[in-house]
Amino acid sequence: MNTIYADHAATTYPRAQEVIDAMTAYMKEIGCSPGRGGYRRSLDAARLVYEARMLLAELFHVPQPEQVVFTPSVTYSLNLVLKGLLAEGDQVLISSMEHNAVVRPLTRLAAERGIQVVQLPCRPDGSLEPGQVKRALRANTRLVVLTHASNVTGTLLPVYEVGEILRGTDVFYCIDAAQTAGVEKVDFTDLHCDYLAFTGHKSLLGPPGIGGLCLSARAAEITKPLVEGGTGSRSEDEYQPPFLPDKFESGTQNVPGVAGLAAGVRLLQATGLKQVKAKKTALTAAFLAGLEKIPGITVYGTKDAGTSAGVVSLNMEGLDNGTLSLILEQAYGIMTRSGLHCAPLAHKTIGTFPEGTLRFSFGLTNTEEDIDAILAALQEVAKERN
Numbered sequence: 067m068n069t070i071y072a073d074h075a076a077t078t079y080p081r082a083q084e085v086i087d088a089m090t091a092y093m094k095e096i097g098c099s100p101g102r103g104g105y106r107r108s109l110d111a112a113r114l115v116y117e118a119r120m121l122l123a124e125l126f127h128v129p130q131p132e133q134v135v136f137t138p139s140v141t142y143s144l145n146l147v148l149k150g151l152l153a154e155g156d157q158v159l160i161s162s163m164e165h166n167a168v169v170r171p172l173t174r175l176a177a178e179r180g181i182q183v184v185q186l187p188c189r190p191d192g193s194l195e196p197g198q199v200k201r202a203l204r205a206n207t208r209l210v211v212l213t214h215a216s217n218v219t220g221t222l223l224p225v226y227e228v229g230e231i232l233r234g235t236d237v238f239y240c241i242d243a244a245q246t247a248g249v250e251k252v253d254f255t256d257l258h259c260d261y262l263a264f265t266g267h268k269s270l271l272g273p274p275g276i277g278g279l280c281l282s283a284r285a286a287e288i289t290k291p292l293v294e295g296g297t298g299s300r301s302e303d304e305y306q307p308p309f310l311p312d313k314f315e316s317g318t319q320n321v322p323g324v325a326g327l328a329a330g331v332r333l334l335q336a337t338g339l340k341q342v343k344a345k346k347t348a349l350t351a352a353f354l355a356g357l358e359k360i361p362g363i364t365v366y367g368t369k370d371a372g373t374s375a376g377v378v379s380l381n382m383e384g385l386d387n388g389t390l391s392l393i394l395e396q397a398y399g400i401m402t403r404s405g406l407h408c409a410p411l412a413h414k415t416i417g418t419f420p421e422g423t424l425r426f427s428f429g430l431t432n433t434e435e436d437i438d439a440i441l442a443a444l445q446e447v448a449k450e451r452n
């Protein structure tokens with residue numbers, strides 16, 4: 067049976083050969099730690115990491131490459147921001163579409179540090195009216211955190227409009243670009259944000275275990291590191307170096323991950339971000355149009371593929387989404403994700419809590435034939451149910 071992978075919002079698959087080759091090349095031909103020796107292999111590793119930093123700074127329009135810090139994941143980056151910035155009495159504004167990577171650390175901070183967390187309610191399609199942010203600002207508002215796109219519905223949030231609202235204020239602004247980096251316009255400068263958190267293994271086409279955080283100058287200065295230790299710099303000093311990127315990069319780096327991520331970004335640049343976006347939009351539009359013809363299907367979130375990050379959530383009448391996911395894999399070889407997608411808050415917003423939805427998400431390796439095959443499978447399952 068042929069298989070179709072439709073879970074790119076979870077992670078990209080299959081990995082591009084270029085990414086695998088870059089990781090293998092590092093392991094075979096360099097293999098040593100950056101910044102930990104004066105010999106050629108260590109210098110080669112340092113150059114590899116620096117070039118990757120430059121590539122990401124260029125991709126996200128970050129003024130200096132040092133403002134891009136590598137972390138294991140967007141989850142780590144978001145924890146770094148929340149735990150490194152917030153203090154007793156601070157208020158944080160979040161949207162009601164946030165992932166548990168934001169919600170869980172904040173829940174703990176609310177309990178332990180007395181942080182006030184205010185959820186800005188999104189519409190049932192997951193969209194947010196940007197004026198809500200303005201109206202919710204208080205004297206103690208320290209931070210606004212928004213996901214650029216929901217991982218449940220794909221709905222894009224008005225992150226640029228909110229950036230304009232917060233511009234020039236002393237409120238810090240953090241964007242979770244897990245679902246958009248590598249597809250949508252993610253421009254650190256135009257966003258006027260302080261933190262841009264990203265993950266390498268989704269639309270940036272890299273491997274798991276590598277992500278990052280871009281920081282503004284004021285954020286870099288004020289944010290405390292989550293982890294301290296060896297940086298290969300200022301070893302005589304018992305304090306963590308205060309400068310970027312070392313302040314936030316302790317411990318031996320995941321260089322194969324960085325190499326794979328850089329290869330993924332180069333691949334995206336060679337393809338062209340506009341083409342990537344156009345392909346995702348076309349596949350999503352075709353899927354949404356086809357779904358309309360299948361009886362008993364409810365689609366959640368935006369129905370406009372242009373304002374979606376290529377994620378479609380649905381339920382089929384009379385069949386729970388976990389069973390539907392299983393049928394699709396076992397009978398048709400189609401891989402999807404059912405349930406709550408680590409975002410219960412988003413499901414409460416769109417009215418699908420606690421049962422969740424079945425999520426389809428498309429990537430560069432999907433084809434129109436994949437969409438036709440998925441629609442045909444759903445059509446057949448729906449027919450058998452009636």
Ligand SMILES: Cc1ncc(COP(=O)(O)O)c(C=O)c1O
Nearest residue numbers: 139140141165167213217244265
């Ligand atoms: C919006 C959003 N935030 C955070 C995450 C967490 O990503 P990671 O597991 O790579 O840290 C995801 C991925 O599922 C996501 O979609």
